[in-house]
Amino acid sequence: MTTRLGLGLPQMRQYSIGKDVPDVARAAERIGYESLWVFERALFPEPATQGLYNMAGVPWPDEYRNVADPLVTLALAATATERAELGSSVLVAPLHMPFQLAKALASLDVASGGRVIAGLGTGWSLDEYAASAVRPFEERGKVLDEIIEVCRAVWGPDPVGYDGTLTKIASAVVGPKPVRPIPVMLAAGNRRAFQRLVDHADGWLPAGFSAEQVAGQWRQLRELAEERGRTRPIRTVLRVNTAREAKPYEGADRRPFQGSVEQIVSDLVEHAAIGMDEILIDLQSGARDAQELKDVAAEVFEKARAAGV
Secondary structure, X not given: OOOEXXXXXXXXXXXOHHHHHHHHHHHHHHHOOOEEEEOOOOOOOOOOOOOHHHOOOOOOOHHHHOEOOHHHHHHHHHHHOOOOEEEEOOEEHHHOOHXXXXXXXXXXXXXXXXXXXXXXXXXXXXXXXXXXXXXXXXXXXXXXXXXXXXXXXXXXXXXXXXXXXXXXXXXXXXXXXXXXXXXXXXXXXXXXXXXXXXXXXXXXXXXXXXXXXXXXXXXXHHHHHHHOOOOOOOEEEEEEEOEEOOOOOOOOOOOOOEEOHHHHHHHHHHHHOOOOOEEEEEOHHHOOOHHHHHHHHHHHHHXXXXXXX
16 A cells, blocks of 8 residues: 655745745645645744753754744645645644634634644643743643643534633533544654553654654554554554755765655655555755755655655
C-alpha cells in the first residue's frame, strides 16, 4: 500500500504568509500531496533558558525566531484548497484555552468542508508556558486531558455541558459543529502519553529521528493498545523535518533527512517500511522562498513515488 504524503506549510520569516501559504497549498494539492500541516512555536527566548526539546546545550534553530500562528496558517490554506486534509503537528495544546481551541477547530473544519486533523501535544518550552500557558508546566498532562474532553463535548450534540478545572459549561448550544468527527492525534513518546493516546485519541504523531526508534515506539504502542483492549485502528502520521542541502552530505554524522533530495528520499523509503499510514515532509526551513519550496516539494514527491513510497 502506498504511504500517503503530506507537506509542511510555509510559516517561517522568509515567506510572505498571506501570499505564500495559499500559493504553496494550491501547488502541493496539485502535485499530489494529500495533506497540509502546520506546527506551533510561540516565541524564541533570548538568551535561551533551556536547550531544544529540553536537551541541555542544544541550540534552538534560528528559523524558530519567526513562526506564523498555526490556525491562521491553516485557515489560509483552507480557502485555497479543496481536497487536502489540514493538520497540526503539533499544536501545543496547553497554550490554548480549551473552549476557544475547540470552537476554532470546529469553525476551521466547517470552513474547509470537513478536512481538519487536530494534532495536539504538551510541548516542552518553559518560556512558552510562562508567556501563554493556561496552567503551570507541571500540570500539562491534566490540561491536555481536559482539552480533549472539552473538544469532544463542544463538537458533540447540543446542549453541551462540561464541568472541569478550566472549563465550566452548564448547558449551552455551541456551533458550528464539525462537518465530521475531527480526528484527535497526539504526539507521544512515553508510556503515560501512550496510555492517553490509546484511551482517548484517534492517532499518533511520531517524529522521524531514526527509523529504528520510531519502529520500536510503534511496537510499544500497538502492544499497549492490545493490552488495554483497544480494537479501533491507530492512525499514524510521521513528521520528518528535513535539512536539505544542494549536494549529498558526505559525513559519517549525517542525521536522518539531512542532505540531498536523493538522501532524503532514501530515508523516506526506510521510514515508510515501518508501516506508517502517512509521512509529513517539512521542507520549508531549507528553502529561500515559496518558489523554491514548491520546486523541491515537487521533486521530493516525484522521486519518493518513483522509489515506491
